[in-house]
Amino acid sequence: MTEHAPPSEPTGRIVLLTTSHRVAPGLLSWSAWQTLHAADRVLCADPGHPQLPYLREAGVEVEHEDPDAHALVGACAGGRTVVVLPVGEGDRRLTDGLARLAGSGRIAMPDLELMPGSYDLPGARLLDLVQVMDRVRRECPWTSRQTHEGLVKYAIEEAYELVEAIEAGDREELREELGDVLLQVFFHARIAQEDPDEPFSIDDVAGNLVEKLIRRHPHVFGDEAAETPEDVSAHWQRTKAVEKQRESVTDGVPLGQPGLALAAKLAGRARAAAVEAELPRGEGVGYELLELAARAEAQGIDPETALRAAARAYRAAIRAAEGVAAE
Incomplete structure (x- = not known):
């Protein structure tokens, strides 16, 4: 007669149910609700x-209850399922304890499962940025004293650093500089919340932008058609003209931008609107640069970008003449 070993007791199952604080409480996946019940x-x-x-x-x-690893394993004896809601982003003490028990080889471990009960949506980390910016504004001695006017130079600097990262093709630097530009937007919006007369928040900024994007893309969100980039640009300009009710195509062009960019922008506005305006003639290099900028714009060339590329080549030539190693 052959003897059979008694069947081993089922070890059960431990489920660590994680949830995202960026998703409203109670919005759990169907599998999470099934497991909980x-x-x-x-x-x-x-x-x-x-x-x-x-x-x-x-x-x-x-x-x-706040069980340790041993107690939790014991709670699963007999094939029971125990669900644990970790505190905060996770319970390192518990997970490390379970890992040590599993690695010891001395204990029959229950099945371990990490189950995400809710997932971050795209853009969810922006909610973290709102919270961090709010706290920094309240508690940092420097940040709490800043104004829109005092931050202007930083917005300009960060924009130029972003351009430099793009032109250098440095992906890591690009990601960082995009963050610095985004910080300026959130910083100004947080300051704007405190205005006693006309407060607005980052949600108002984002809401206005969403409405504008939908309104200015009738070929995407409406019934109009656009087959080429030129069609899209025409839609955009027509919509802006109705919204802004401008008297001139030059209205809204910031005069404080760099000279070549300003000249190209004006030339582009006039060309798009079919305004026949002769380039002014005069003595001096300024008029020559104006003509060059208008010609570049008509050829689809950004004169600012072209000049920066030439300037970088000139910088390299200067460094070579000085005997300085190339970067």
């Missing part, structure tokens, strides 16, 4: 966890 026990050490009111409303009983 089917679990033998649901544990959460934090009695103020934002998900708890919604779990109670859904009929899920939550025990406010």
Whole structure:
């Protein structure tokens, strides 16, 4: 007669249910709700966890316990499923303890599963930026004293550094400089919240931008058609003319921008609107540069970009003449 070893006891299952603080509490995946309802026990050490009111409303009983790894493994004995809601972004003490037990080889471990109950949507980290900017504005001695006017130079500097990163083809630098430009937007919007007469927030800024993008892209969000970039530009200019009710195609062109860019922008506005305006003639290099900028714009060349490229080549030549190693 052959003897059979007794079947081993089922070891059960531990589910670490993570949720994103960037998603409204209670918005969990269907698999998360199924797991919560089917679990033998649901544990959460934090009695103020934002998900708890919604779990109670859904009929899920939550025990406010903070088990260590040994206790949690024991709670799964007999094939039970225990769901744990980690505190904050995760419970390192618990996960490290489970990892040590699993690595020891001395304990029959339950199945371990990390289940995301909710996922960040694209752009979710912008919510973190709102919170961080708000705290920095309130608590930093330098940041709390800044004004729109005092920050103007930084916006200009960051924009130029972004241009430099793009032209250099440095992807890592590009990502950083985009962040610095984004910081300026959030910084100004946070300051604007404090205006006693006309306050607005980053949500107002984003809302206006969304409305503008939809309004100025009728070929995407409406019934109009656009087959070429020129068609899109024509849509854009027509919509802007109606919105702004400008008297001249030159209205809205910032006169404080660099001279070559200003000349090209004016020439482009006149050409797009079919305004027959002769270039002014006069003595001096300024008129010569104006003619060069207008000609470049008509050929689809950005004169500022072209001049910077030539200037970088000139800089390299100067460094070579000085005997300085190339960068």
